[in-house]
Amino acid sequence: MAYCTDSEVFAAVKEGTYxxxxxxxxxxxxxERKKRLQPLVEEAIEDADAEIDGYLAKxxxxxxxxxxxxxxxxSKDIAVYNLMSRIGIDESDRDKTYLNRYNAAVKFLEGVAKGLIDIGTSETGSSQNQAAQKGFRMEHSERLFSRESMKGY
Structure with missing residues (x-):
């Protein structure tokens, strides 16, 4: 399952760029242009989702x-960047927006991978609890002295 759709990517790219x-x-x-671009858009989405999964898999x-x-x-931001980078991104032009959005996405995903950002799934809490349960265990010996056993001393 893709994190975004081809129609969302098409909507983010100006028709004049097709x-x-x-x-x-x-x-x-x-x-006809959209029909011919379809395989390129699908590939850009697959690459974007693979990049996202690479960060999240940790x-x-x-x-x-x-x-x-x-x-x-x-996913949309990365897919559009992947698509636009095929023709080159002019950093001094409006195209820089694509690069800025891509860089923001990567920065966010790096934060998620490092555990600095929680993406709000219930998986996070349960996996962290499971890791804590597996990673730390405490045992103790039976208590030798108590208030009851020390009465009168």
């Missing part, structure tokens, strides 16, 4: 289903 993504051939019909079972809403946002 032809640039396809290469030198100009296609007038928007629907703390969560992946792929996550249902996925927290925040993963949808970052």
């Amino acid at each position: 032809n640039a993504l396809l290469g030198e051939e100009y296609i007038e019909d928007v629907e 703390r969560y079972d992946v792929p996550m289903s249902p996925a927290p809403k925040v993963l949808n946002k970052f």
